[in-house]
Amino acid sequence: MEMTKTLGEFIIDCQAEHPHATGALTAIFSSIRLASKVLHREINKAGLVDITGAVGSENVQGEEQQKLDVYANEKFKTALAARGVVCGIASEEEDKYVNFEEGNSQEGEYVVLMDPLDGSSNIDVNVSVGTIFSIYRRVSPVGEPVTAADFLQPGHKQVAAGYVIYGSSTMLVYTTGNGVNGFTLDPSLGVFCLSHPNMKMPEDGKIYSVNEGNYIHFPTGVKKYIKYCQEEDETTQRPYTSRYIGSLVSDFHRNLIKGGIYLYPTARNYPSGKLRLLYECNPIAFLAEQAGGKAVCNPGEAIMDITPEELHQRTPFFVGSKNMVEKVEEFLAAEQ
Numbered sequence: 001m002e003m004t005k006t007l008g009e010f011i012i013d014c015q016a017e018h019p020h021a022t023g024a025l026t027a028i029f030s031s032i033r034l035a036s037k038v039l040h041r042e043i044n045k046a047g048l049v050d051i052t053g054a055v056g057s058e059n060v061q062g063e064e065q066q067k068l069d070v071y072a073n074e075k076f077k078t079a080l081a082a083r084g085v086v087c088g089i090a091s092e093e094e095d096k097y098v099n100f101e102e103g104n105s106q107e108g109e110y111v112v113l114m115d116p117l118d119g120s121s122n123i124d125v126n127v128s129v130g131t132i133f134s135i136y137r138r139v140s141p142v143g144e145p146v147t148a149a150d151f152l153q154p155g156h157k158q159v160a161a162g163y164v165i166y167g168s169s170t171m172l173v174y175t176t177g178n179g180v181n182g183f184t185l186d187p188s189l190g191v192f193c194l195s196h197p198n199m200k201m202p203e204d205g206k207i208y209s210v211n212e213g214n215y216i217h218f219p220t221g222v223k224k225y226i227k228y229c230q231e232e233d234e235t236t237q238r239p240y241t242s243r244y245i246g247s248l249v250s251d252f253h254r255n256l257i258k259g260g261i262y263l264y265p266t267a268r269n270y271p272s273g274k275l276r277l278l279y280e281c282n283p284i285a286f287l288a289e290q291a292g293g294k295a296v297c298n299p300g301e302a303i304m305d306i307t308p309e310e311l312h313q314r315t316p317f318f319v320g321s322k323n324m325v326e327k328v329e330e331f332l333a334a335e336q
């Protein structure tokens with residue numbers, strides 16, 4: 001029987017290509033892999049045990065925290081703290097960044113930013129959710145506590161980024177800046193296997209993903225682009241198909257494979273956009289660009305060029321197939 005390469009084997013092969021690698025990134029991926037398997041197990045029995053629903057508290061952004069959000073945050077935090085290679089984390093579920101004090105964590109050269117359970121408001125109804133992560137090299141001196149500057153780095157400084165999608169199967173998709181690879185969890189073996197090597201986002205697509213319930217509040221350029229998606233035109237194969245799960249990881253994952261665009265512009269309730277630059281947009285933008293796609297906040301402004309000012313900063317987000325993102329940029333630019 002031909003065995004598919006496992007995530008562990010794949011990472012070791014990649015490390016062997018970099019003889020000066022310290023193994024720290026490998027250790028971080030081991031932590032993420034372990035925590036995501038625990039999450040996979042819990043999510044799969046979410047309807048059976050008392051773990052869905054709200055925990056009764058709000059996160060720093062005033063959003064109700066779901067029990068699984070809190071659980072996921074704890075599991076990833078514990079796993080990342082355990083190996084002494086990560087010196088601190090920032091999470092959508094934490095008010096402030098966290099400095100790891102365990103063992104020799106301060107000697108760690110990396111920080112991890114994460115949305116431990118994105119799309120969690122969907123979990124009660126069995127919709128796919130995800131974990132998004134982003135890894136940076138610290139800028140503060142090794143051996144000292146982490147500082148805000150370690151986390152407020154522009155996305156193009158990311159060393160690695162990825163997501164885990166807990167869907168009809170559980171997958172881990174990541175990049176270290178050398179293409180994008182996807183691994184599917186074989187639940188019977190408990191191992192992630194390389195199922196989607198060298199993922200490429202089609203340059204064009206026929207799917208647009210946006211919460212059209214907010215249409216009335218969108219900027220004129222976005223409204224016009226949505227109308228463009230709905231118009232009939234044989235040469236560009238319009239009208240496009242509208243698909244919106246309301247779970248960024250799931251919507252992006254589909255568009256990555258099939259080609260498409262995801263939009264979360266400014267809206268009345270979200271004057272700066274809804275999605276968080278550090279935990280959601282930067283890692284997804286890194287994956288998109290590595291797969292041949294594109295991600296911008298405004299026409300001509302790449303997501304990964306934004307210099308973050310605060311941890312929980314939000315931004316408008318347009319990500320997907322390169323030609324589709326460039327088309328929406330044209331519409332936005334025409335209204336500026």
Ligand code: AHM
Binds near residue numbers: 092119211247249274
């Ligand atoms: P969350 O991090 O609180 O789960 O919010 C992020 C989610 C994304 O996954 C999703 O694309 C978006 O919010 C959906 O928002 P809306 O319900 O406003 O369309």
Ligand code: MG
Binds near residue numbers: 092115117118119280
């Ligand atoms: Mg989120």
